[in-house]
Amino acid sequence: MSSGRFAGKVVLVTGAGSGIGRATALAFAKEGADLVVCDVDEAKLDDVSSAARAQGRRVLARKVDVSSAAAMQSFADEVHAAFPAIDVLVNNAGVAVTGGLRDTTLEDWNWVMGINVMGVVHGCHFFVPRMIDRGRGGHVVNIASAAGFAGSRLLLAYSTTKFAVVGFSEALRADLRRHRIGVTAICPGFIRTNINEASRRHGRFAEPAALERSRRLMERGASPDLVAEKIMNAVEHDQGLVPVTAEAHLIYALKRSAPDLLATIWRRLEAWQAPEL
Numbered sequence: 001m002s003s004g005r006f007a008g009k010v011v012l013v014t015g016a017g018s019g020i021g022r023a024t025a026l027a028f029a030k031e032g033a034d035l036v037v038c039d040v041d042e043a044k045l046d047d048v049s050s051a052a053r054a055q056g057r058r059v060l061a062r063k064v065d066v067s068s069a070a071a072m073q074s075f076a077d078e079v080h081a082a083f084p085a086i087d088v089l090v091n092n093a094g095v096a097v098t099g100g101l102r103d104t105t106l107e108d109w110n111w112v113m114g115i116n117v118m119g120v121v122h123g124c125h126f127f128v129p130r131m132i133d134r135g136r137g138g139h140v141v142n143i144a145s146a147a148g149f150a151g152s153r154l155l156l157a158y159s160t161t162k163f164a165v166v167g168f169s170e171a172l173r174a175d176l177r178r179h180r181i182g183v184t185a186i187c188p189g190f191i192r193t194n195i196n197e198a199s200r201r202h203g204r205f206a207e208p209a210a211l212e213r214s215r216r217l218m219e220r221g222a223s224p225d226l227v228a229e230k231i232m233n234a235v236e237h238d239q240g241l242v243p244v245t246a247e248a249h250l251i252y253a254l255k256r257s258a259p260d261l262l263a264t265i266w267r268r269l270e271a272w273q274a275p276e277l
């Protein structure tokens, strides 16, 4: 019998192979939860599954692309054959596209919208109805970003997807309240993960100097463990929108109280990131 803050719960984390997803899956496992995890990277998925099993947890791990409705449907069928419903759904899988309008192809738009927006919708569509039917409540955590409340010209498509996740989460929270299912949008600032390596960038954004600046920025980021802890707190205290890291709190506060000042600061940061533009 496990013990811990989430003992006896089943927690599903998408994109659990790396970064925030990995830290979150292992944090819930450490707190007693059994895991359902998916990722497109099978080797990383095996690694996180072994680490959770070593803690004595049950783990159901599958290679799944969250942007595919068919793959998510099969995944949900398998999960619901093993568990009546999951207790906590963490829609974490995400990718980034760097650049503005002329740097972003339509193929990039479809890719990033498919994973960051439809991936989150698919998670909810295929897993929340079972939570509702079971009638024991639950929680949905959607990983948005500070880029979900302050648009950046260097992250045009990414910002678009994260604004969508923030809006979706707010509306879904109102929708699911009567079923005692909480919904949280987690909005981290800079976190040290592999997201940069996996991101799409073209032309001047793919040049070594630009990559190096981006790498330096991410290096200063916070640990994914911090995000994992904030996620667990948000579930326990049913928080709606949670900025994570000092810069995310600052951006959130300035956006509401001093948007012009935020725009000036943002322009400076963008000029440092892309001085040639």
Ligand SMILES: NC(=O)c1ccc[n+]([C@@H]2O[C@H](COP(=O)([O-])OP(=O)(O)OC[C@H]3O[C@@H](n4cnc5c(N)ncnc54)[C@H](O)[C@@H]3O)[C@@H](O)[C@H]2O)c1
Residues within 6 Å of the ligand: 014, 015, 016, 017, 018, 019, 020, 021, 038, 039, 040, 041, 044, 064, 065, 066, 067, 092, 093, 094, 095, 115, 143, 144, 145, 146, 187, 188, 189, 190, 191, 192, 193, 194, 195, 196, 198, 221
């Ligand atoms: N790192 C940051 O600074 C930061 C800040 C704010 C928000 N976020 C968000 O946090 C989430 C996790 O990102 P991360 O920083 O840990 O990045 P990461 O690249 O380290 O991890 C993302 C994981 O998602 C998986 N993945 C990618 N596409 C997938 C798909 N189609 N289906 C299933 N899995 C897929 C990857 O294989 C990887 O294991 C993302 O939604 C990201 O937008 C990150």
